[in-house]
Amino acid sequence: MSPVLILRLASQAATQSPIHLFGSISGIVISVLFLRVFYNVYLYPRFRSPLRHLPGPPLGHPVYGQFLNIINGEAGIPQREWVKQFGPIVRVVGPIGIERLMFLKPEALQKVLINDWVEYPRPAFMRKILSSVTGNGLLTVTGNEHKQMRKAMNPAFSLPNLMAQSDMYYGPIEALSNILRTEIDAEKEPNNGKVLLMYEWLGKVTLDIICETAFGYQSDSLHNPRNELAEAYERLTSLQTGPNMARFIAVISVPGASKLVESEWAYNHRHWFEKFEHTRHLSSLLESMHRIRNVSAAMLREKMRDSIVPISDSETKRDIMSILVRARKADLDSKAGGYAMSDEAMMDQVLTFLGAGHETTASGLAWTLWLLAKDLKSQQKLREEVTPLVGLRDESLRLMPPVPMTFREAGKTDYIDGVLIRVINTWKELWGEDAEEFNPARWLNLPPEYNSVFSSLSFLAGPHGCIGKTMAIVEMKAVLSALIANFEFEPAYAGQVPQPTAAVTMKPLDNMPLRVRRVK
């Protein structure tokens, strides 16, 4: 409908009865809205955007742009192909005309992730998704609030603190090794080993480790298959598919919807969501989050109780939450007016550690085992030596980064946007022609273009980079060395091609079945 027609309708409306007047005004409002949407979605990216001349794939579907290709493809792979075709700056149009730019050069990354990080926050849609699982913790706060929170938390993740925790890993690791042995020995032909869903077992061992190291809580999900926390996370991670993610983004884009999804009211009325195809997964999400919040609240209550006991063994507790609770108490007692986290913020840290700290490490380990299962020579070499372990860990995290991509939103007029972890990690211009192959030896002879901050971004970099990086590395080394020393891993069947989910993390869709044998 043209603007002239709208004006004509408006002048007619002035001479009509109230009912007709209402109808005409509604018609005008709908027409204006329609024109606005048509301009944003169709006309702007094609004919008006200052970015329209930049190289990139075709604009794609008139409404979804390239979004369906991205969400249905393997995480980061469509983008990797575009970078090969169009170079280090690529423009991609997503749903409803949203434009994204991908930058790969270190100068751009330095600007977005480090120099101007406050002006490049995680975009609102991403923070809304994360806050539905991790609350308002480090992953979702921005600017000054983030600076204060991170400053308060950094000491708890220092190397001496983490090293003091390393003995906490051995209980769960020993338990996992014993379970795998028992499973294999129960087979008719134990020498042939057994096909086991390794991602599931790794999810349990990393959950038990994070509960112990972050909260001093023994979840023991390895021995207790009905463990409430493990079950809730299993359900939550199974929702991580591209189409579910697309539906979730559509729901939380409605103003007020993300607050509603986090409310008690939504949990109490979750059965309503089951009635519609596009909201069905929300019911599972609400149910899982309710359980996770209950267990988290109980863990936190225990920590708070510890902190008011005058002198006890609580002073010596080395888990992250005990350290944070003690630091907060010292801040409050000192009355110096320093930053002290509120009770809600403490609760959200519990959710953040659980959400960010176990599925990531489990995916990292599962993909490492897969790459080793396909490369028996490296597997054997690793078994024989301890030193190549470092190179191997870096290589598997480079090739299959558990968090394959992230985004930043320009908070000022500027043209820098997406940060595609997996694309950068496997960029041929940086890593050479074999960039997409698994080759642990490359870490012994790095290419001249290698940049220690920006060439492998599995943990990102800068003030929003992963606070748990050292913890994850120590943990992965401990789990991997115990598993490789005691077991051999092979693909479960000929032609096996595991697929990662295309959502937040690289969880393997099939839970990574592998044939596991005891080392002779």
Ligand code: HEM
């Ligand atoms: C292999 C394991 C891990 C990988 C690959 C990983 C990767 C990442 C990445 C890429 C980010 C940045 C996300 C973004 O900006 O969009 C991040 C942030 C974060 N990670 Fe990790 N992570 C791992 C393990 C952990 C662990 C064990 C913890 C804690 C217990 C943790 C806690 C966090 C937190 C709190 C943030 C937000 C940091 C901030 O914004 O200040 N992560 N992680």
